[in-house]
Structure formats: C-alpha cells, structure tokens
Amino acid sequence: MKKITVNAVSPSTYRQKCMTDPTAFDNAPFIPDAAAYPERWSEAAREHRSIEAALGRARLNQSYGPHPSEKYDLFYPASAQPKGTVIFIHGGFWRAFSRSDWSHLARGATESGWAVAMPSYPLCPEVKISDITRSLARATSAIALKTKGKIALAGHSAGGHLALRMLDPALDIGEARSRITRCLPISPLTDLAPLRDTHLNDTLQLTDSEAKSESPVHQQAPLTPVHVLVGAAERPSFIAQAKALPWPDVRVSEAAKLHHFNVIDCLAEADHPLTQWLTDEGAEPPIRPDPSD
Secondary structure, X not given: OOOEEOOOOOHHHHHHHHHOOOOOOOOHHHOOOHHHHHHHHHHHHHHHHHHXXXXXXXXXXXXXXXXXXXXXXXXXXXXXXXXEEEEEEOOOOOOOOOHHHOXXXXXXXXXXXXXXEEEOOOOOOOOOHHHHHHHHHHHHHHHHHHOOOEEEEEEEOHHHHHHHHOOOOOOOOHHHHHHEEEEEEEOOOOOOHHHHHOOOHHHHOOOHHHHHHOOHHHOOOOOOOEEEEEEOOOOHHHHHHHOOOOOOOOXXXXXXXXXXXXXXXXXXXXXXXXXXXXXXOOOOOOOOOOOOO
C-alpha cells in the first residue's frame, strides 16, 4: 500500500511556479521510460476489457451524445447489485487518449463492489475545453440514468479538472447532482490561466475568459467531499495546481515517490486507501509520514 503524505496548501505562490518555466507542464521528459507508458496502459486496458466482456461484466460503446467520441464503457462488479458507480474521466491535456486506454483502472472499484463508467469525449482542437465540459455533463447525466445509487467522480490530469467541473452547480448533470458522494481528482489542472503562456495553447486555444470560467479555482466550494491526490515526484507546477483549490474542506495528499504517469495506479488496487475512500462512506484514508521526508 502506497504511503501518502500531506503538505500545507500554499496557493499564494502557485501561479509564479507555473509560469516561470516553459517546461512546467511537460511530464514525459522528466519521467524515466516515459515513452513506454502509453502502450503499457493500452495493453493492460485491452486485456481487462476483453476479460470483462467475456465474463459478461462489460457494456461497451454506450452512446451519450451525437459526437462519435461521446461514448462510455460500463464495467460491473461480480456482485449482482453494484453499491454505486464510479465515473472515471481520463486525462491527456484535453487533446489525447480515450476511454479504451484506461479500462484496467476500473479493477479497484469493481473488486470493491462498484460499477465503473469510463467516458470518452471530443478532443481539442476540434472543440474547446468548455465544449468538453458540457460533453462530460451529458455523460454524467446519461450514466446516472443507467445506474442506481451513489456516484463517485474520479479523473486524472485534465480528467481531474473535468471531475471537479462536474461539481459546479451551474452545470446541468441531471439527477446525478444529488447522488454524487465523493470526488477524487488525481494530479488535476485547477487553474487554466498559466496554460495560455505555454505551447499547449497552440492546441487548446484558451482565451482569458474561458481560462477563468473553466478553472475549478473559481468555482464555489462544493458540499461534496473532495480529496486531491498528486505524486510527490511530479513537476512542481502539478503539485502547485493540486494545492490551488481555495475550498476550506478540500484535502490534498502527496504520494511519496510517484510521478504523473504512475500516481493513477492506485485506482486498480481495491485495498488502496484512496480507492477505499472513493467507494465508501467511511473515514478519510490514513495518512502516514514518509520516512524520507
């Protein structure tokens, strides 16, 4: 079980940290063997999807909107009645990957008795980030109509941003609003303004107005419990973004020695404290000091 540490939130300096380094949001150059991760994810996801489909526990390619990418996969637990549904939203800076790259991450929640829905969405530059937010709102609403009980939100990187955006009461997510019990954003992007000064904006095409309206840091504090996870070995900009939410009750955990590409592995582990937190109404996960600190 991974050790988790919590550092004090320091939002007063995070913009400076994000904007002084042109490589601030570049992950791959700073991760050993980074190029191997996408194929590793894809292969693990393909194997998991094949097994679950053969067992009759997967409903694939469910449509939630008119765009070809507006589909989701739904994975069921072995138990007859799921305890609830986790909606996992993938990352990729709103411009890469799809639901089929992450199917294996459903394992932790399904082994805990929960269903897991994994939506894809249209990507930049075909659409704007605000369009993606509306797409995920449709997905969340559609998934709620197909499931029963609690809904927990999780997402990684840009997907963490989108999971947080679903907590905005101004968005129409249908009956899902009253059923969301927890939100676990992993290495989320919470303030999009610094992205306007990076090469990423060649694709994202963020304006000042959209960067503000799509930033969770400017949302009102939700009633839903939020626990942010970030790797302690991530780029300083991602750690700063994880700590930037000004909400009084949000918790931020740093996973010792983990980076942007492996911090999400916890979702495949049913016994990981944050997977248990996400899929249960119980206590916060235990916080253990890192002896290397």
